[in-house]
Amino acid sequence: MGRPAKPEFDPKAFLAMVGTGKTVLTMKKNQHVFEQGDVADSVFYLQKGQVKLTVVSEQGKEAVVGILEPGQFFGEGCLNGHPLRIATTTTMEESVITSITKEAMIATLRTEPKFSELFMAYLLTRNSRIEEDLIDQLFNSSEKRLARLLLLLAHFGEEGRSQSILLNISQETLAEMIGTTRSRVSAFMNKFRKLGLISYNGKIEVHNSLLNAVLREKPEIERDDSTSKD
Known part of the structure; x- marks a missing residue:
C-alpha cells in the first residue's frame, strides 16, 4: 500500500x-501587542478584532498610521532585518x-507555496494602500481625505450598498489618521451628515452618495486651498 496522501495545506487553518x-493570543481592549522600540522577532496575524498602529516622533507627537482588521499581518518588518519595532500596536477591542x-x-514561507501566496497578496495590497495614502496626503484636502478614510473603513463597494462602520472610532483617531484637528473632523462629519452622505445610528453609516461625491468631485467635497491647510 502506498503512503496516505499528505493533507492539503490550508494557510488560514495554519494561522489559527x-x-x-x-502562539495564539487572546487580548482585551487597549492592550499593546508590541510597543515602539521593542525587539522585533515575530510576525503577527490578526484573526479577530481591530488593532491600531501608532508612532511617536522624537518631539513626542503621536500619530495613528493605520487600523488593522481580521486577515491582516503586522510586525513583518522583522523579516527585512528591522531589529526594533517602529510603531506601537494596540487592540481597539x-x-x-x-x-x-x-x-x-x-x-x-519557504516550504508552503499557498502560505507564500497569501502573504505576498497581503504585501501587495498593503503597498498599494501606502501609495494611495501618500498621494492622498499630497494632493487632497483634509475633507476629501476624511471621506476616503470613511469609505475604506466601511469596506465600501464590497456589497454594493450603504455600509456601516462597525468600529466605534473616535473623531480624535480620525483626525490623527488624516493629519488634521478634531474640530475640523467634527465640522466635516456634520457637513457630510447634513448633505446625506453619512448617517448616525449608534455607528457611522456611509452612503453611496459619499462615494459618488468623491469620484465626481462634486462641490460638496472638493479641494479648497484656503481651508485645507492644517
Whole structure:
C-alpha cells in the first residue's frame, strides 16, 4: 500500500492553530501587542478584532498610521532585518492574534507555496494602500481625505450598498489618521451628515452618495486651498 496522501495545506487553518513557533493570543481592549522600540522577532496575524498602529516622533507627537482588521499581518518588518519595532500596536477591542516567530515564518514561507501566496497578496495590497495614502496626503484636502478614510473603513463597494462602520472610532483617531484637528473632523462629519452622505445610528453609516461625491468631485467635497491647510 502506498503512503496516505499528505493533507492539503490550508494557510488560514495554519494561522489559527497553536504549533511550533506559533502562539495564539487572546487580548482585551487597549492592550499593546508590541510597543515602539521593542525587539522585533515575530510576525503577527490578526484573526479577530481591530488593532491600531501608532508612532511617536522624537518631539513626542503621536500619530495613528493605520487600523488593522481580521486577515491582516503586522510586525513583518522583522523579516527585512528591522531589529526594533517602529510603531506601537494596540487592540481597539477584544482580539485574537497569532504570533509567529521569525524563524517559523521564514520556514513556512519557504516550504508552503499557498502560505507564500497569501502573504505576498497581503504585501501587495498593503503597498498599494501606502501609495494611495501618500498621494492622498499630497494632493487632497483634509475633507476629501476624511471621506476616503470613511469609505475604506466601511469596506465600501464590497456589497454594493450603504455600509456601516462597525468600529466605534473616535473623531480624535480620525483626525490623527488624516493629519488634521478634531474640530475640523467634527465640522466635516456634520457637513457630510447634513448633505446625506453619512448617517448616525449608534455607528457611522456611509452612503453611496459619499462615494459618488468623491469620484465626481462634486462641490460638496472638493479641494479648497484656503481651508485645507492644517
